[in-house]
Amino acid sequence: MTRITNRIRRLRFDHSEMTQEELAQRAGCTRQTxxxxxxxxxxxxxxxxxxxxxxxxxxxxxxxxxxx
Amino acid sequence: MTRITNRIRRLRFDHSEMTQEELAQRAGCTRQTxxxxxxxxxxxxxxxxxxxxxxxxxxxxxxxxxxx
DNA sequence: GCATAATGTAAAGTATGCAATACATTAATT
DNA sequence: AATTAATGTATTGCATACTTTACATTATGC
Structure with missing residues (x-):
């Protein structure tokens, strides 16, 4: 019932197809997150x-x- | 160790001294929060x-x- | 076909946001 | 001084963010 959406996946591809792994490292979290x-x-x-x-x-x- | 700060208290007073209670009601949370x-x-x-x-x-x- | 990279699924555990309730304290007003 | 409004403290409990580990699937290239 949360009202929060995100555009992470779209942004990843807009940024030279950054992988989940690379984003995770940059954000300091795990890939699972x-x-x-x-x-x-x-x-x-x-x-x-x-x-x-x-x-x-x-x-x-x-x-x-x-x-x- | 969080790096998040907030200006809630200042903003309350900038907005005609809105009370904690009133802010809580507007934000849909409790005054304790x-x-x-x-x-x-x-x-x-x-x-x-x-x-x-x-x-x-x-x-x-x-x-x-x-x-x- | 095989190796590798990227993505996905599953489960258990820790930390914490937030509500709820109750009570204490500090203004401010009459 | 007494009343009321505003703020603060304390505790319990539930929901969930996030990590960690391990394994499965789906490309893509050679």
Whole structure:
């Protein structure tokens, strides 16, 4: 019932097809976490959300959206 | 060891001294959660962070900062 | 066909966000 | 001084983010 969506998978491919592994390393989390996030299995903490946005060089809102 | 800070308390006073109770109601959480957040006792979920930003009418980054 | 890279699935354990409840303290007003 | 509003402290409990480890599947290239 969360209202948070993300564009991680799309952003990965927009960024020269960055692999899940590489994104995980850049964001300082495990590959499993990236997989789960892409599949919408859970919503990241704010800290991880910021790190992922940083890994892509975009703002948090460009990666994660709140569907009010 | 989290690197997340917030400006909730300042924003409350910038918004006609909104009380913790009123902010809690607008954000859909309890007053205890607002208190704990202001005291830096924990970091909110992304969902709550978005709701708080909405309550103030600002972006998430204007409320929460990642100290890289 | 085989090797390798990329992605996916599964399960167990730790840490913590947040609610809920109850009580204490500090203004501010009359 | 007494009342009320605002803020703070403390505790219990549940849900879930995230890690770790291990194994399975699906490309892609030689």
């Amino acid at each position: 990236i997989i789960a996030l892409e599949q919408g299995k859970y919503v990241p903490s704010i800290e991880l959300a910021f790190k992922i946005a940083l890994a892509f060089g975009v703002t948090l809102e460009e990666v994660f959206q709140y569907e009010g | 607002i208190i704990a957040l202001e005291q830096g006792k924990y970091v909110p979920s992304i969902e709550l962070a978005f709701k708080i930003a909405l309550a103030f009418g600002v972006t998430l980054e204007e409320v929460f900062q990642y100290e890289g």
